[in-house]
Amino acid sequence: MLTLIKDTLTSQVVTLWRVFSHLWVKADTVEYPDEQPYMFPRWRGRIILSRDPDGEERCVACNLCAVACPVDCIALQKTEDEEGRWYPEFFRINFSRCIMCGFCEEACPTNAIQLTPDFEMAEYKRQDMVWEKEDLLIDGTGKYHDYNFYRVAGKKIGGKDKGEARNEAVPVNVRSLLP
Amino acid sequence: MTFEVGSGLSIGVILATVILVAAMLIWVERRLLSFWQERLGPNRVGPFGLLQVVADMIKIFTKEDWVPPFADKFSFVLAPAIIMTVILMSFSVVPFAPGVGVVDSNIGVLFVLAMASLGAYSVMLAGLSSDNKYALLGALRAAAQMISYEVFMGISILGVVALAGTFNLREIVLAQEENGWYVIPQFIGFVIFLIAGIAESHRLPFDIPEAEQEICAGYHTEYSGMKFGMFFVGEYLGLVLIASLITVLFFGGWLGPAFLPPIVWFSLKAFAFIAFFILLRAAIPRPRYDQLMSYGWLFLLPVSLLNLLITGVIILSTS
Numbered sequence: 001m002l003t004l005i006k007d008t009l010t011s012q013v014v015t016l017w018r019v020f021s022h023l024w025v026k027a028d029t030v031e032y033p034d035e036q037p038y039m040f041p042r043w044r045g046r047i048i049l050s051r052d053p054d055g056e057e058r059c060v061a062c063n064l065c066a067v068a069c070p071v072d073c074i075a076l077q078k079t080e081d082e083e084g085r086w087y088p089e090f091f092r093i094n095f096s097r098c099i100m101c102g103f104c105e106e107a108c109p110t111n112a113i114q115l116t117p118d119f120e121m122a123e124y125k126r127q128d129m130v131w132e133k134e135d136l137l138i139d140g141t142g143k144y145h146d147y148n149f150y151r152v153a154g155k156k157i158g159g160k161d162k163g164e165a166r167n168e169a170v171p172v173n174v175r176s177l178l179p
Numbered sequence: 180m181t182f183e184v185g186s187g188l189s190i191g192v193i194l195a196t197v198i199l200v201a202a203m204l205i206w207v208e209r210r211l212l213s214f215w216q217e218r219l220g221p222n223r224v225g226p227f228g229l230l231q232v233v234a235d236m237i238k239i240f241t242k243e244d245w246v247p248p249f250a251d252k253f254s255f256v257l258a259p260a261i262i263m264t265v266i267l268m269s270f271s272v273v274p275f276a277p278g279v280g281v282v283d284s285n286i287g288v289l290f291v292l293a294m295a296s297l298g299a300y301s302v303m304l305a306g307l308s309s310d311n312k313y314a315l316l317g318a319l320r321a322a323a324q325m326i327s328y329e330v331f332m333g334i335s336i337l338g339v340v341a342l343a344g345t346f347n348l349r350e351i352v353l354a355q356e357e358n359g360w361y362v363i364p365q366f367i368g369f370v371i372f373l374i375a376g377i378a379e380s381h382r383l384p385f386d387i388p389e390a391e392q393e394i395c396a397g398y399h400t401e402y403s404g405m406k407f408g409m410f411f412v413g414e415y416l417g418l419v420l421i422a423s424l425i426t427v428l429f430f431g432g433w434l435g436p437a438f439l440p441p442i443v444w445f446s447l448k449a450f451a452f453i454a455f456f457i458l459l460r461a462a463i464p465r466p467r468y469d470q471l472m473s474y475g476w477l478f479l480l481p482v483s484l485l486n487l488l489i490t491g492v493i494i495l496s497t498s
Contacts, residue, residue, distance in 0.1 A: 012463060020215065026217075
């Protein structure tokens with residue numbers, strides 16, 4: 001009986017007071033539409049396709065992102081221009097399926113596909129969640145400013161022959177070794 | 180038409196105010212709970228979120244009013260009407276201020292207790308007619324809880340009745356004008372009435388009949404639309420009623436220093452208790468069902484009887 005009263009006073013009343021005293025603690029709530037939360041630069045949000053410093057598309061349509069995607073929301077078709085550059089004929093991301101896991105960004109060998117801090121992607125029509133290449137492509141370089149795949153890769157394109165890439169030696173003419 | 184006890188105007192104003200206050204409690208409770216949990220709560224609809232109530236009401240009125248095919252239609256529809264009716268009936272004997280009230284009944288306290296007992300039928304009918312195992316469990320718990328807690332709810336008030344010498348709630352308030360608030364001589368009675376009142380109005384921590392986490396809303400599991408809304412508002416009406424009764428019986432009703440009008444004193448005191456009930460919800464976890472029952476029968480009932488006995492002895496020896 002006495003212990004019950006003592007427990008009531010020490011436990012229940014103290015609990016009530018502790019909870020009541022939270023009245024003058026500032027709320028943790030971020031009032032979102034009025035007050036924008038700070039989004040970290042490496043936040044995994046809306047996906048974009050970046051361009052290299054020369055303004056060309058970085059994407060070489062290697063399909064690695066589509067393979068890496070766990071929900072199969074990326075679809076693309078490779079094509080080639082007359083200079084020998086590879087690029088996607090179409091590049092389609094279905095954002096109603098996308099889970100923003102960032103595996104496509106990790107898989108991308110040319111830093112073309114990148115995730116951005118934008119998360120406000122609500123649409124009224126489901127079809128509007130499907131973004132085509134012209135929606136995804138941005139004018140800038142995204143997170144990697146100096147990277148240009150064709151300048152470092154050995155692939156021969158118009159205006160850049162074999163051996164002219166950065167850190168690349170001129171190919172050895174195997175016939176010159178013949179006696 | 181004059182504004183006096185029992186006039187049509189007075190009845191209309193009291194009815195409208197009580198229902199409005201009960202509806203506003205939806206917003207008050209969510210706001211207060213969120214402050215105690217370091218959140219902001221609903222603040223989008225209107226200034227400070229005050230129109231949240233309107234939004235909720237539009238939602239609940241336009242919802243499909245569905246009666247399950249397996250339910251017993253008549254009692255299913257009757258149950259939510261009962262709880263609203265009996266609690267609103269109880270308000271008829273509450274004296275809000277001098278000249279404000281519906282009836283000056285000389286059996287006021289008994290009337291309130293009788294109406295509270297009738298409220299148990301609403302919950303039981305709802306649970307039985309739903310033909311749902313969770314609803315039935317909720318109804319069983321509600322029946323057992325209300326029967327056990329009504330016993331010493333009545334006994335705990337008897338100390339006040341004995342001191343005031345009347346069952347008339349208005350005269351109980353007037354008696355406190357001379358003798359001081361009854362919370363001082365009847366502190367144990369006040370604490371017991373408070374606990375019983377929480378159990379009676381199914382508020383947390385004694386919301387065992389509708390424990391959402393255990394039996395998914397208990398007796399009103401099958402209810403939707405406005406029928407659910409009536410249970411919901413009925414619960415808040417019960418909260419307002421218990422707060423008003425505590426104010427009237429133990430805290431001198433409308434009495435207070437003259438710089439504020441009596442009705443404001445009454446509202447302030449009642450609101451303080453409503454806020455306290457919400458604080459209980461924010462802080463105290465729900466006890467187990469058998470703990471609640473044994474606490475009621477083995478602890479509160481003997482204490483309330485003892486309280487009544489001692490009060491009686493003191494009254495008899497001093498008179």
